[in-house]
Amino acid sequence: MQTQTTARPRSPLFLLAMLVTLAISCRATPAEAAGKDYAQERGTFKTKLLRRGPSPQEGEVGLKPRGANVVTYRSGDLELTAFVSPVPQDGKKHPAVLFLHGGFAFGGDDWEMTAPLREAGFVVMMPLLRGENGQPGTFSFFYDEVDDVLAAADALARLPGVDASHLYVSGHSVGGTLALLAAQTSRAFRAATSLSGSPDQKGFIVGREDIVPFAVTDAREITMRSPGAFATSFKCPTRLFFGTEEPYFSAESQKTAQRAKKAGLDVQAKSVPGDHFSAVPEALQQSIAFFRAN
Template sequence: MGKRAGEDAGPTRRALLLAAGSAALLPLATPALATSPAASSAAAPAPGAAVPEPAEPPLIHEDYAIARRSFHTKLLRKGPAPDKGDPLTPPPGAEAIGYRSGGLSLTAWVSPGHDDAKSRRPGILVLHGGNALWHGHWDLTTAYHKAGYIALMPALRAENGQDGAFSGFYDELSDVLAAAERLRGLPGVDPDRIYLAGHSIGGTLTLMAAQASPMFRAAASFSPNPDGRSFFRRFPEDIRFDTSDPREYDMRSPICFAESFKCPVLILHGSSETRTDSVIRLTAARAKAKGLDVRRGVIDGGHTSALDGEIPASLGFFKGLA
């Protein structure tokens, strides 16, 4: 799966991307990757006030899907995603396919057999880490292909030179849901068996999608950060929204809407990823207190090396529910 870097080694995310190039399973953005003060101060915008840090992320009882209908993020700076990514020509074993999100025409990669209506198979939407799509990300789908799933991996707005403005989790979620609908409508996919998995930033978007829509049979999130305040404190260069509005953080924080999960969810992270352990535990505890099937676990390894155990665990989770 390519060379992997440890979470506490100290390089910035940008340096890791430049060093790794298009190698498989890049060590992409996560609160477990250290960001140097020099890199943060050079790249960070200053929209609104400083990141608020309450003692504990608030628990909001409003359903997340309903909350999204009335909330619109206020972007103070509009532009492309922070990471460059690879050209959107598909890697070996994938085909390019278009999908629409609002007024945007976007690109995804999909596994072969998606157009075979004679043998409908379960579909899985796989969300990449970082803020761009790299060819190596497609390796995340390999085990799902072998298990009989049709996999679709979308590039989101403002990524890889696509149209749209980067918002940091929020408007990108609309693209995730649109890509899921595209997967659901493919001739070779059983629309009643749509699953979801994601790593790092894709892991956080996985949690948000499972809260925003009932279309998924189950979801597996690898190395997410459910607390937006914690994430953006660590990566202030990714902030584009008005930080003076606490709701901007709430709407990017699955931990705040832990009572809104609409399918069974498995949250996993590596044993060396200690910074996010407490917020993952609290997210699962809040969901369980509401009677929801949200499970958490720790897999031996780091931010990317743990994927060797996390992906098989997700397949076992999905199979157990089926």
């Protein structure tokens, strides 16, 4: 793989479109699957894609962040790439965080975002998902990608020197949404955090129908991609962080946390100072404290 040492900036138009459409999410919520377990629902649901292809966001092929090791992991019949920070070979077991990047493609700036986690002593893995950055597989918009996340978690847990009993999941933006869905699907994680993830995909889709590979009129397809619809399914303590300048996340994040708490789950929505990006450092520091406490 080609070594890349500089961060690749996000497409401003792509990110702006994502943020604008996310702002609509507080106006419309997908049908709630009251009392239903997300993992069980995934076992009986199969997404119906109207078109098959790669991620809608262009991503550089062969990108390798500085200081990361390249590993492969299998998700079904796909062989995918992930980046992992060096695991100390000191004979001890170390806690690890599966961190999911924002957007629908990986960039060097995503890896730099995880620096606080690595400096805090966590082994960090960041997987590339199906259809991203030249990876095989078909982009499905927050659904089959969850299988990749769980497969990457399994690969991380099996690395020599990683403490599988102290495995955590986190992510930013798109990755934050996937972190929530993963925490609702698997008991592999000791705790989970979402940094500006979207609990509701109905609002996300508005104005971005061109990137959605399934029928946007199919409410079930949308519900199966919306963590807020399965708020009672979290299988580990979870925190939903959002910036004080992100009002479009506030209502749905708090609603999700309230429904989970009512069911007796340790789930909270917490605002931190800043916007979609400037809120990340504080959210990461709070994530670190949260992970250390669990």
